[in-house]
Amino acid sequence: MTMNLLEGRKLVVAVTGGVAAYKAAELVRLLGKAGAQVHVVLTRAGARFVTPVTFQALSGNPVWEDLWDARVPNNMAHIDLSRDADAIVIAPATADVIARLVHGLADDLLTTLCLARTCPLLVAPAMNRQMWEHPATRRNIGLLASDGALVLGPDAGDQACGETGMGRMLEPETLCEAVVRFLSPKPLAGRRIVMTAGPTFEAIDPVRGITNISSGKMGYALALACARAGAEVDLVSGPTGLAVPEGVRCTMVRSALQMRDAVNAVITGADVFIGVAAVADYRPDQAEEHKIKKTGDGLTLSLVPNPDILAEVAARPDAPFCVGFAAESRDLDQYATGKLRAKRLQMVVGNLVQDGLGTDDNRIVLYDADGRHPLPHASKALLADKIVEHLAGLLAAARPARSGA
Numbered sequence: 001m002t003m004n005l006l007e008g009r010k011l012v013v014a015v016t017g018g019v020a021a022y023k024a025a026e027l028v029r030l031l032g033k034a035g036a037q038v039h040v041v042l043t044r045a046g047a048r049f050v051t052p053v054t055f056q057a058l059s060g061n062p063v064w065e066d067l068w069d070a071r072v073p074n075n076m077a078h079i080d081l082s083r084d085a086d087a088i089v090i091a092p093a094t095a096d097v098i099a100r101l102v103h104g105l106a107d108d109l110l111t112t113l114c115l116a117r118t119c120p121l122l123v124a125p126a127m128n129r130q131m132w133e134h135p136a137t138r139r140n141i142g143l144l145a146s147d148g149a150l151v152l153g154p155d156a157g158d159q160a161c162g163e164t165g166m167g168r169m170l171e172p173e174t175l176c177e178a179v180v181r182f183l184s185p186k187p188l189a190g191r192r193i194v195m196t197a198g199p200t201f202e203a204i205d206p207v208r209g210i211t212n213i214s215s216g217k218m219g220y221a222l223a224l225a226c227a228r229a230g231a232e233v234d235l236v237s238g239p240t241g242l243a244v245p246e247g248v249r250c251t252m253v254r255s256a257l258q259m260r261d262a263v264n265a266v267i268t269g270a271d272v273f274i275g276v277a278a279v280a281d282y283r284p285d286q287a288e289e290h291k292i293k294k295t296g297d298g299l300t301l302s303l304v305p306n307p308d309i310l311a312e313v314a315a316r317p318d319a320p321f322c323v324g325f326a327a328e329s330r331d332l333d334q335y336a337t338g339k340l341r342a343k344r345l346q347m348v349v350g351n352l353v354q355d356g357l358g359t360d361d362n363r364i365v366l367y368d369a370d371g372r373h374p375l376p377h378a379s380k381a382l383l384a385d386k387i388v389e390h391l392a393g394l395l396a397a398a399r400p401a402r403s404g405a
């Protein structure tokens with residue numbers, strides 16, 4: 001999680017009485033780490049699971065439990081807390097609290113706070129699977145959503161009661177990402193983006209192959225940044241050890257030919273194509289069915305060129321806005337601008353391999369029809385946001401978003 005994504009944001013995290021309350025402690029920590037100022041509201045049942053001391057230590061703020069809190073001179077904790085907040089996040093939200101919210105009850109601090117709020121409400125339900133599936137809960141969740149609350153999860157999995165099924169609260173990392181996404185500006189709303197990332201692997205035989213050094217970190221960070229900015233993202237990824245970013249549809253492939261097929265399967269109607277993958281330029285003309293045995297003699301491999309996926313997409317009659325990456329070991333300006341022209345791209349992200357290969361940060365320069373735009377040395381996550389910002393600006397000028405976006 002990038003450090004400053006929630007800088008300046010004020011959040012109320014409300015913890016109600018479920019076993020998942022222990023995960024709320026981690027959520028509060030993560031939101032604080034992302035820069036948010038967090039105030040925790042703990043219901044009486046919530047306090048039976050985790051004490052206020054834990055939340056006070058993690059949030060660095062006093063914990064709110066009582067509608068009649070003597071610390072608030074005007075007795076208006078419910079008004080003051082909600083007026084100040086950018087969002088209220090209830091995690092975990094029990095079936096009971098959801099039912100009470102839906103009916104507009106206001107008999108404790110949390111429900112009063114929610115009724116008096118002017119800010120958005122995000123709700124992460126957590127309950128036993130039977131309670132989740134009960135018609136009353138189904139009805140209440142529908143009403144809560146139609147009242148404008150954003151319902152996050154729940155997930156399926158093991159439950160505290162020993163059963164397995166729907167009702168587990170989403171993991172703290174997922175919830176934190178959902179809050180970041182909810183509060184992020186959406187300059188790519190209504191846009192569909194197809195991307196490639198990672199290396200490709202071209203088999204020589206069942207155990208050997210040709211590949212490029214690429215961690216996939218930049219591509220995955222960019223996919224996440226595009227999704228946060230409101231885009232619908234299809235990521236086609238070569239082999240990496242990375243987790244698929246939240247909110248991104250991902251197809252895993254191995255070779256360049258598979259990558260091309262996977263791109264072609266989703267490219268029609270896309271607004272943007274971003275080629276981040278380090279595609280192998282050549283592949284063995286045919287992979288051996290069985291492992292090649294050592295003979296002690298030299299070995300000559302016969303290679304054939306792979307298709308240039310980016311150039312093919314850019315040459316389509318319905319070509320989307322195309323962005324390429326140029327990783328060079330020298331003469332970056334010359335090679336990057338050469339690619340911009342030769343492949344008919346609208347933007348190229350260039351970097352010197354010695355600055356960013358496999359690492360968490362990088363130094364990059366953006367190239368477009370207006371020239372070169374160097375960005376300061378930064379983490380790949382932060383650079384991804386900067387690339388999105390630049391891309392969104394170019395895109396808005398070149399192809400205004402469809403109405404309704």
Ligand code: C5P
Pocket residue numbers: 196256274275276277278279280281306307308309310311323324325326327339
């Ligand atoms: O020509 P070069 O390989 O340096 O271009 C790099 C850009 O082209 C990257 O955006 C990369 O993802 C894309 N590319 C591709 N298919 C290839 C080779 C490169 O899409 N076969």
